[in-house]
Amino acid sequence: MASAPASGRDGRGDGLAGAGAAVPGRAARKASHLGDFTVRPRMLLITGWAVGVGAASALAAWVLQKLIGLITNAVFYQRWSTDLVAPGLHRHDPALVLLAPVAGGLVVGVMARFGSEKIRGHGMPEAIEAILTAGSRVAPRVAALKPVSAAVSIGTGGPFGAEGPIIITGGAVGSILAQGLRLSADERKTLLVAGAAGGMAATFNSPLASVLLAIELLLFEWRPRSFVPVVAAVGTSAVVRGFLLGTGALFPVHVTDLHLAPGVLALCVLSGVTGGALAVAATWLVYLAEDGFARLPVHWMWWPAIGGxxxxxxxLLQPRALGVGYDVIGALLTGQATIGLIVGILVVKTIIWSLSLGSGTSGGVLAPVFMxxxxxxxxxxxxxPTVAPGFWAMMGLAAVVGGVMRSPLTGVVFTLELTRAWPAALPLLISSTAAYALSTLVLKRSVLTEKIARRGLHLTREYSTDPLEAFFVRDVMDSDVFMLRDTDTLAEGLRRTRADHEGPADRVQHLYPVVDEHGRLVGVVTRNDLLERMAEGGDAATVADVMRRDPITVHPDDTLSHVAYLFAEHGLTRAPVAARDDHRAVLGMVTLAHLLHGRRHDLTEDRHRERVLSAPIPRTVARQG
Structure with a gap:
């Protein structure tokens, strides 16, 4: 038989997995067919655990808010209370306003230096890094230190939100539980994200936005095995939050009906573009500050105090810029803020949040971005033009969230759930998407992923269909392959494979199916196997004595994605193709090189440009021609 195209030579030259090649083919096929069914009880099991994680993350969010309120009241109002209150509501001693954030930054720096460096930052990159590099493992001490450090930072005037710390804290709750169970890394990731999303839902009473945030930022997949447990955790957290903090909107905006003229929607685009420009400037300031602090001749432990x-x-310039600022966000969204407050927040809050966040202190990004x-x-x-009270503030909020976090849908849904102004969905989508478009055109990465990239990790959040899922083995396999008989002597087998090995190197088959007298597959062998046995004095041996029995096979209707996973699992670079209804009927061979076909097709669709339809030539012109 003629030689067929195959992959180039690998390190072993035979495409087999060594000891792994002896894995029974039928067992592997059975496992692959049952995979879709075995995942179902696992999904239900993880969902059950996620319910408990959701409840625990809601409690953690409640404790964090109470702790922030306690420290804020003690520092700025010298009273014992856990009610969430903002600094700057009354006139404070200028020395207190100036030095309280410094003291808070110093405490955070000491906690990070002698407790855990993982408490530095705003929480989101730390959660992403735990998922990508640490197998979704979060140390228990992070779960304890992160909320305390965030409460100290925010309670002493830090212009941050509670959501970033609760993401890593809730994630730590899920991760710690998962580490105590016998779970895979993907299952640990699911529980980590379930805790993070549950904490977000409890903080802002925004279950749908929390699920979207999990999908757009943390899960790196959209599968039932992770989506269902995360929703279960978020739903549980929202119910528990109802008992602890209430069920009303955080910043209710009363919009009953909107009649939006085309000119208003055009201005929503403009609002989105300006929001995207502000998002770019704020992101640039954060990392300018981070680079500046990195050049300071002092230990990073002191950076949060300098940021303070x-x-x-x-x-001192605008006291209302201190703290979480929920009261200011409410005033902005209901149209009750004065021009002086608006300008002061826009300028002062942007600068102090960006610069202090770059110092590595502990605090979140969402609440400041909202403000x-x-x-x-x-x-x-x-x-x-006037549309409704707070309408344009909502557009700006969604735009800056979409630009800073590169999560346009999350920005829209967050705004809707925070305000319950559901009729504003279309203009919010326009503004958020315009900001997202500008941000992606100007910046390579968002404020959340730039830090990950600076640590040497490549991170993409673009979702697309795996091109290997769109092609089947029958589309790429070689149907014309060399085969050996099990009764062939070693000399006969070497003679029959010599022509193949003397051909072009990139067309050498390497792996040869072995068939019995009826042409039925009984094993596989390589030329190296034959040569090694011959060198050991196996003149009387046959191919049957050398071949590897019951090899792993694939089927013509298997996707290339399935083949890629099978090759990775068993360390293969090629495998025989057998009929679905008869695994001993050889139809061809598929190799690692064939898997590139799907990728090449994807590249062609992305880069090859052609005119499919052309203008028809009028008949009169055609006759004249």
Missing amino acids: LVIGCGG IGGALGALEGAAF
């Missing part, structure tokens, strides 16, 4: 000095200076975006939109609302 920046916060204190900003607080900054709301201030931008409220400022635009002074010039744009």
Whole structure:
């Protein structure tokens, strides 16, 4: 038989998996067919655990809010209370405003230095890094130290949100539980993300946005095995939050009906573009600050205290920029903020948040982004036509979230769930997408993923269909292959394979199916197997004495993705193709090189440009021609 195209020579030259090649083919096929069914009870099991994780993350969010309230009241109002209150509601001693953030930054730096460096930052990159590099393992001490450090940072005036710390704290709850169970890394990831999303849902009473955030930022997949447990955790967390913090909207905006003229929708695009520009500027400031702090001749333990000095200076200019600022966000979204407050928040909050976040202190990004975006939109609302109270503030909020976090759908749904202004869905989508488009055109990465990239990790959040899922083995396999008989002597087998090995190197088959007298597959062998046995004095041996029995086979209707996983699992680079209804009927051979066919097709569709339809030539012109 003629030689067929095959992959190039690998390190072993035979395409077999060594000891792994002896894995029974029928057992492997049975496992692959049962895979879809065995995942179902596992999914239900993980969902059951996720319910408990969701409840625990809601409790963690409640404790964090109470802790922030306790420290804020103690530092700025010298009273014992756990009610969430903002600094700057009353006039404070300037020395207190200046030095409290410095003291808080110093405490955070000491906790990070002698406790865990993982508590530094705003939580989202740390959760992503745990998923990508640590098998979704989070140390228990991070679960304890992160909320305390965030409460200290925010309670002493830090312009951050509670959501970033609760993401890593809730994620740590799920991860710690998963580490105590016998679970895979993917299952640990699911419980980590379930805890993170549950904490978000409890913090903002935004279950749908929390699920979208998990999908767009943390899961790196959209599969039932992870989606269902995350939703179960978020749903549980939302119910528990109802008992602890209530079920109402965080920033209710009363919009009953919107009649949006085309000109208003066009201005929503403009609002999105300006929001995207602000998102780019804020992201640039964060990493400019991070680079600046990295050049300081002092240990990083002192950086949060220096960042606290920046916060204190900003607080002297605009005290309402300190802390979480939920009251300011509410005023912006209901159209009750003054121009002085709007401008002060837009300028001061953006600067102190960006610069202090670059210092590596502990705090989240969402609440500050809500405030900054709301201030931008409220400022635009002074010039744009009146639509509804807080309408343009909502547009700015969604735009800056979409631009800073590169999560446009999350920005839209967050705004809707925070305000319950459901009729504003279309203009919010326009503004958020416009900001997202500008951000992706100008910046390579978002504020959340740039830090990951700086640590040497490549991270993509673009979802697309795996091209290997779109092609089957029958589309790429070689149907004309060399085969040996089990009764052939070693000399006969070497003679029959010599022509193949003397051909072009990139067309050498390497692996040869062995068939019996009826042409039925009984094993596989390589030329190296024959040569080694011959060298040992196997003149009287046959191919049957050398071949590897019951080899792993694939079927013509298997996807290339299935083949890729099978090759990876068993260390193969090629395998015989057998009929689905008869695994001993050889139809061809598939190799590792064939798997590139799907990738080449994907590249062609992405880069090859052609005119499919052309303008018809008028008949009169055709006759003249």
